[in-house]
Each structure stands twice: as C-alpha cells, then as structure tokens.
Amino acid sequence: MPQYKLYYFNLRGWAEPARQLFKLAHVEFEDVRIENGTPEWEDLKPKTPFGQLPFLSVDGFEIPQSAAILRYLGKKFGFAGKTPEEEAWVDAIVDQFKDFVSPLRQIIMAQRGGNSDEIQRVQKEVFEPARDGFIKILNGILEKSKSGFLVGDGVTWADLVIADIVTTMEKLSVFDVELGENQKLIAHREKVNSIPEIKEHNEKRPDAVV
Numbered sequence: 603m604p605q606y607k608l609y610y611f612n613l614r615g616w617a618e619p620a621r622q623l624f625k626l627a628h629v630e631f632e633d634v635r636i637e638n639g640t641p642e643w644e645d646l647k648p649k650t651p652f653g654q655l656p657f658l659s660v661d662g663f664e665i666p667q668s669a670a671i672l673r674y675l676g677k678k679f680g681f682a683g684k685t686p687e688e689e690a691w692v693d694a695i696v697d698q699f700k701d702f703v704s705p706l707r708q709i710i711m712a713q714r715g716g717n718s719d720e721i722q723r724v725q726k727e728v729f730e731p732a733r734d735g736f737i738k739i740l741n742g743i744l745e746k747s748k749s750g751f752l753v754g755d756g757v758t759w760a761d762l763v764i765a766d767i768v769t770t771m772e773k774l775s776v777f778d779v780e781l782g783e784n785q786k787l788i789a790h791r792e793k794v795n796s797i798p799e800i801k802e803h804n805e806k807r808p809d810a811v812v
C-alpha cells in the first residue's frame with residue numbers, strides 16, 4: 603500500500619471530500635494540516651506543485667488540485683462511477699460546482715469584510731442567483747435518482763463534494779435548511795453523512811465553517 607499524505611490547511615474546504623474518501627475506502631493516510639500565514643506555509647508554498655493547497659503525495663509523487671486528487675482517489679478506491687458515462691456525470695456535477703465557487707467565494711469575502719450593505723449587495727446580486735441555479739440543477743438530478751445518490755446506485759466523490767458544500771452554505775447562513783426547495787439536498791446530505799465511515803469521521807473531525 604502506498605504511503606499517502608494529504609496536505610491542506612486546518613479547514614474542511616477543498617480537502618474534506620478527499621479525507622472522507624480515504625475513510626470510505628479504509629485506507630490509511632496522513633492528514634497534514636498547515637496553518638496559513640505561518641513560516642511553515644511560507645516555506646512549503648514554493649515547494650508545492652502549483653503553489654497552493656491541497657496536494658496529495660503518493661509515495662512522494664505529488665498531485666495538485668482538489669478535483670484531480672478526488673478523481674484519482676475515486677477511481678483507485680471505486681467511488682468514481684461504475685461506467686465511463688457515470689464517471690462523466692460525476693465530473694460534470696463537480697465542474698458545475700466549480701462554476702459556483704466564484705459567487706460562493708464572493709459572499710465569503712463580503713462576510714469577512716463585515717460591511718452589511720456590501721454583504722446584502724453580493725448576496726442578492728451575485729450569490730443568490732448562482733446558488734438558486736445550482737440548487738435547481740441538483741434538484742433535477744436528485745429527482746431522477748433511484749438510489750438517492752447523484753450518480754448511479756452508490757456513493758461517488760461527487761456526493762461527498764455536494765454534501766460538504768451544503769454544510770458550508772448552512773454554516774455561512776446562506777442555505778435555509780427549512781426551505782421546501784432545499785429538502786432534496788438535505789435528504790441527500792443525510793444519506794451521505796449517515797454512511798458509517800463518514801459519520802464516524804465527521805464526528806471526530808475539527809469543526810470549521812469552511
């Protein structure tokens with residue numbers, strides 16, 4: 603078995619679904635957590651493949667970019683879809699999520715800035731239209747799903763990404779868990795998070811807003 607080391611900050615963020623994949627597959631890995639803004643990160647940054655975290659080291663072979671890491675681990679561990687068509691849908695869902703990252707980042711930055719007019723503006727003009735469009739797409743997929751998972755009849759890395767982002771939006775107070783149109787995503791997150799390995803991991807992990 604190769605020696606896996608997953609490097610990321612002390613957040614869920616871009617690395618959490620990869621941590622969950624290791625747990626699902628019962629594969630040991632080193633969860634290396636770096637503090638941003640420290641000399642440790644300043645020293646490591648220029649040595650990382652693309653100057654950012656996360657990256658995965660597999661016996662010293664380094665893979666950057668969270669989706670590439672997830673696709674690699676998903677394929678290796680059997681959580682990437684069972685056919686090339688399922689794999690394509692897993693990719694498409696996560697690509698759609700990546701289109702949503704910019705508006706999500708804008709609301710996070712506005713909240714951090716603390717200016718309530720700016721938070722309101724970004725929320726109404728940028729974030730909510732993007733969020734609602736994304737939720738509509740996911741609802742359409744879940745409506746057709748026979749398994750309750752996004753692709754095929756079992757959990758894939760796309761399910762982990764989407765369940766995690768619902769949690770992030772909830773923690774940022776930009777996703778109403780009571781709202782009717784959000785119930786399919788709530789049920790989906792519940793299905794993912796009640797997988798015993800995921801449940802155990804989530805209960806033990808450090809808490810983080812993102």
Ligand SMILES: N[C@@H](CCC(=O)N[C@@H](CS)C(=O)NCC(=O)O)C(=O)O
Binds near residue numbers: 653654656669
């Ligand atoms: N597209 C990349 C985004 C990675 C990214 O934005 N990493 C941020 C932390 S969330 C980072 O390394 N920031 C520190 C820096 O750029 O110095 C991925 O999916 O892995």
